[in-house]
Amino acid sequence: MTERRSPTIRRRRLGAELRRLRDAANVTIDGVAERLECSASKVSRIETGHTMATVRDVRDMLDIYGVGGVERDELIQIAREARQKGWWHPYSTVLTGAYVGMEAAAGSIRAYEQQVVPGLLQTEEYARAMIRSARPDITADEVEQRVRVRLGRQSLLTQDDPIDLWVVLDEAVLSRPVGGDAVMRTQLERLVEAADLPNVTLQVLPFEVGAHAGMDGTFTILDFPEPGDPDVVYAENATGGLFLEKSEELQKYAFIFDHIRAAAIRPEETVALIAKLAKEPLWKSRQKGSAWT
Template identity: 75%
Template structure:
């Protein structure tokens, strides 16, 4: 299977196509569910890409919509591809959403991060310290699996057909010593190294910028190679995250990212700042504030 056609993105494409043909045929979800002998929620989840559909289900659905010939064959083939296992399947117990599958199919990712180094740029020690600090109920085995899948994702940046990554980091991200001095220094050196790749653009949004367009939170905008797969915005939270796909939502986040990158330091200045921080960390130069009066 084409590496840009992950099962996740194929499932999303299939659902969108099935919904389009159902609506064109003037058929309701309830009618489809009754014909298939399943619940309306299953049909809805297939159309939103949250549930896989068997090739048999897809064939029955397109028959209901009176779609045949090459289109029917193509949709059944997409259903087969969508049921294949991605490389991340062995780690499914620690993955709470579809983001990794979406990322695997993306052509580019534009992200703004307020608190942590993005997973595609983390060292294993930084990732371990971060996960241990944020997921207090995880076992050592779960933490190890999370780190392993995070490291495996980074192949996207150096494979033969790498994704384009553009990241804007709030200065807070490079000012917090996750894992302690040595771990954070190594992480900053890794950032500088990755920022030198031709497909990676890294910018720092300094504290001096004051209020800015990204203060509502962290997000990533994923763009895909095929025009049939529209862009998607991922907004992360503690339970996984939300995928936003509406045209007005995409427009809003594209505008926010453009404003953030315009406010941030240029890439060369950002790389120089990261190199300087690796030698003279901010967390050592700034006085500590205790909780006592």
């Protein structure tokens, strides 16, 4: 998985360019739909990147907007690339490829996680235990497919052009033994190893901080290297997740992340803490139910 030209991002970029050209040509969505003999909602979905445009659709749109020359050729080529299948396509029955596609094209990722180790840093055993617990409604085969996707994504950290990953983990992530004692100890050791990579930064937000800027929930900010690809915030939930792209939303989450990492302990202290917890885990220091007796 070394190819960074994600079809998801190509589709998103193509839609943005088609929207810009339509506005410049002073043509309405209804006008385009009438010329293409399709619904206005289809045109809108193409422009937002939610629907894959055929090369013929793109050619016809460019004819309407009067676009020719090099710009036309480049957009038609993007349309072809957008229709290619990402490496994750065989697993489309068990996941939505939108986030994976954007992640594959990101230059850097900033994430705050309240409950679990982020997928890019999970061990196989931790991933399997987490998915089984979080999705009791799916089959064993679906669990294994999700695990394979999660492990496949992790090459983004070690390939020739790796992403930069900055993660702030709530202390709760380190305190809950997902998969049991042995699995969680190995997971903590994996975090220490990952933090040694030059493109990975880890911080822990300790309980003693109290209330903080990230109380509303987990989120991920994806930054893209190309100027034509605006950043995205992804807020995950049980039904899939929400993508936020408005400038004010991006500014808000960047502001929140800056406050969270300022409140967290420094990266070098984080690594020392995680290494210590791998040997003396928090869940071993208390007997089950002892806090309530």
